[in-house]
Amino acid sequence: MDYAAEILKGSPRALARVITWLENEDERAAACMEKLYPHTGNAHIIGITGSPGAGKSSVTNKLTQAFRHQGLTVGIVAVDPTSPFTGGALLGDRVRMNDLATDKGVFIRSMATRGFLGGLIQAMSSVIKVMDASGKDVVIIETVGVGQDEVDIVRVADTTCLVLVPGYGDIIQSMKAGVMEIADIYVINKYDNPGADQLYAEVSHRVNQDTLIKHSKDETRAWTPPVTKTVAIDPDGVRELVEAIQTHQRHLEQRGDLLEMRKERIREETFQMIHYELFRVLKNKLSENSRMENLVEAIIANQENPYHAMHKMIAEFIRMPTNK
Numbered sequence: 537m538d539y540a541a542e543i544l545k546g547s548p549r550a551l552a553r554v555i556t557w558l559e560n561e562d563e564r565a566a567a568c569m570e571k572l573y574p575h576t577g578n579a580h581i582i583g584i585t586g587s588p589g590a591g592k593s594s595v596t597n598k599l600t601q602a603f604r605h606q607g608l609t610v611g612i613v614a615v616d617p618t619s620p621f622t623g624g625a626l627l628g629d630r631v632r633m634n635d636l637a638t639d640k641g642v643f644i645r646s647m648a649t650r651g652f653l654g655g656l657i658q659a660m661s662s663v664i665k666v667m668d669a670s671g672k673d674v675v676i677i678e679t680v681g682v683g684q685d686e687v688d689i690v691r692v693a694d695t696t697c698l699v700l701v702p703g704y705g706d707i708i709q710s711m712k713a714g715v716m717e718i719a720d721i722y723v724i725n726k727y728d729n730p731g732a733d734q735l736y737a738e739v740s741h742r743v744n745q746d747t748l749i750k751h752s753k754d755e756t757r758a759w760t761p762p763v764t765k766t767v768a769i770d771p772d773g774v775r776e777l778v779e780a781i782q783t784h785q786r787h788l789e790q791r792g793d794l795l796e797m798r799k800e801r802i803r804e805e806t807f808q809m810i811h812y813e814l815f816r817v818l819k820n821k822l823s824e825n826s827r828m829e830n831l832v833e834a835i836i837a838n839q840e841n842p843y844h845a846m847h848k849m850i851a852e853f854i855r856m857p858t859n860k
C-alpha cells in the first residue's frame with residue numbers, strides 16, 4: 537500500500553499509520569515523508585500552551601469548532617508530557633473533544649514527549665507535515681508549557697498562544713522565567729472566574745513594556761501580542777481569540793515574516809535531520825561486532841582514550857560509502 541498516496545487523498549487510516557511510524561521511529565516513515573514533503577507548507581500551525589488545567593483542550597475544542605464553521609479542516613496534536621495513551625488527561629481530552637471526534641474534517645492525535653531518539657521536535661514537525669500534506673488547513677498543537685521540551689515544541693508553530701488563568705500565583709514568576717516571551721497571543725482563559733480583570737491588567741502592562749523594548753530594537757518585526765479574553769466553556773467564548781489568530785496569520789504573510797520563519801525552520805530542521813541520521817548510522821556501526829564494548833574496555837585499560845577514538849571513528853565514518 538502506498539501510504540503517502542493515501543494520505544494525499546485524505547485517508548485518516550493512512551495518516552494514523554504514518555504518525556505511528558513516526559512515533560516509533562520506524563524506518564518506513566522516511567520514504568513516506570520524502571513523498572509528502574512537496575505537499576506541505578499550506579497549513580497554518582497554531583501552538584496552544586499553558587499550565588496544566590488552564591483550559592488548553594477546551595480552547596482547542598472551541599477554536600476547532602470556529603474554524604470548522606469557516607469551512608476549514610483541522611488537525612490536532614495533543615502533546616502529553618506523561619502518558620498520553622493511558623493517562624487521565626487524555627481521557628479528559630477525549631470527553632471534551634467528543635463533539636469533534638465524529639467530524640471527518642478533524643483529525644485528533646495525542647503524542648508522548650518521551651523516548652524520541654531522533655528528537656521530539658523532529659518527530660513533532662514530521663507529524664505536523666503529515667497532517668499538512670493530508671490537506672488540513674489548520675494544525676493545532678496543544679502542549680503544557682512547563683519544560684524545555686514543551687517550550688521547544690512551540691517553536692514549530694506559526695502562531696503561539698499562551699493560555700493563562702486567574703488565580704494562579706505563579707503568573708508573574710513565569711513571566712520572569714521567560715515563558716512569556718514565546719507568545720504571539722496571550723489568552724486569559726476562565727474569564728468568568730474571579731481575578732480575571734486583574735490578570736488581564738497585569739499581562740497587558742507587561743506586554744506593553746516588552747513591546748516598547750522590542751520595537752526600539754527591531755522596527756520591522758513589530759507585532760504587539762494582543763491579550764485576549766476567553767471563556768472556553770461558552771459556545772461563543774473564543775471569538776476574540778479566533779480573530780487575533782487570523783490577524784496574526786495575515787500579519788506574518790504581509791510582512792514576509794512567514795517566509796523568514798520558514799527558512800529559519802528549514803535550516804534548523806535540515807541540520808537536525810543530518811545530525812540525528814549521522815548519529816543513528818554511526819551508533820549502528822559501533823554496535824556491530826561489539827566494537828563499542830571493545831572500545832570501552834580499551835579506554836578502561838588505558839590503551840585508548842575517548843578523544844582519540846572519536847577522531848578515529850569519524851575519520852573512518854567519513855570514508856564510508858553511503859547506502860543510497
Ligand SMILES: Nc1nc2c(ncn2[C@@H]2O[C@H](COP(=O)(O)OP(=O)(O)OP(=O)(O)O)[C@@H](O)[C@H]2O)c(=O)[nH]1
Binds near residue numbers: 589727728
Ligand atoms: N469556568 C471555566 N472553566 C473552564 C474554562 N475553560 C476550561 N474550563 C474547565 O477547566 C478544566 C480544565 O480544562 P482543560 O481544557 O482540560 O484544560 P487543559 O489545559 O487542557 O488541561 P490539561 O491538558 O490536563 O493540562 C475543565 O474542567 C474545563 O471544563 C473557562 O473558560 N471557564
Ligand SMILES: [Mg+2]
Binds near residue numbers: 594625629
Ligand atoms: Mg488538555
